[in-house]
Amino acid sequence: MTAEDALGAKVCEVVARLAPVSVAEANGSDRLVEDLGYHSLALLELAIELEDLFGLPPLEEQTAFGIETVQDVAGLIDRLVRDAAGS
Numbered sequence: 001m002t003a004e005d006a007l008g009a010k011v012c013e014v015v016a017r018l019a020p021v022s023v024a025e026a027n028g029s030d031r032l033v034e035d036l037g038y039h040s041l042a043l044l045e046l047a048i049e050l051e052d053l054f055g056l057p058p059l060e061e062q063t064a065f066g067i068e069t070v071q072d073v074a075g076l077i078d079r080l081v082r083d084a085a086g087s
Contacts, residue, residue: 004078011074014053018046028071036070046073056080 001009008028016026021037023030032038038046047059054077067073 007078007081008071008074010053011050011077012070014049015046015070015073018042018049026070028069028074030070031068032070032073033068050077054081056084 012026012028015030015032015036016023019026019036020039020042021035023036026036030036032043032046043064047064050056050073051058056077059076063076067076
């Protein structure tokens with residue numbers, strides 16, 4: 001398993017655990033709002049959990065607007081982790 005795969009798996013685990021709709025697991029194509037029942041407060045909780053877990057700075061509001069699926073979340077976290085490692 002690559003580091004990117006491990007990161008994606010961890011993101012899926014956190015998304016599923018915090019999802020307002022009970023799911024056994026989340027996959028990349030799951031939509032946060034439509035499929036997993038996320039609402040504004042739950043999305044904020046998810047962002048804070050992921051920031052803490054991966055040691056990231058708070059997510060900028062503008063960046064959050066394009067996030068719709070679990071894969072979007074995993075891709076963003078991957079990019080932010082890589083950017084932080086390169087600093």
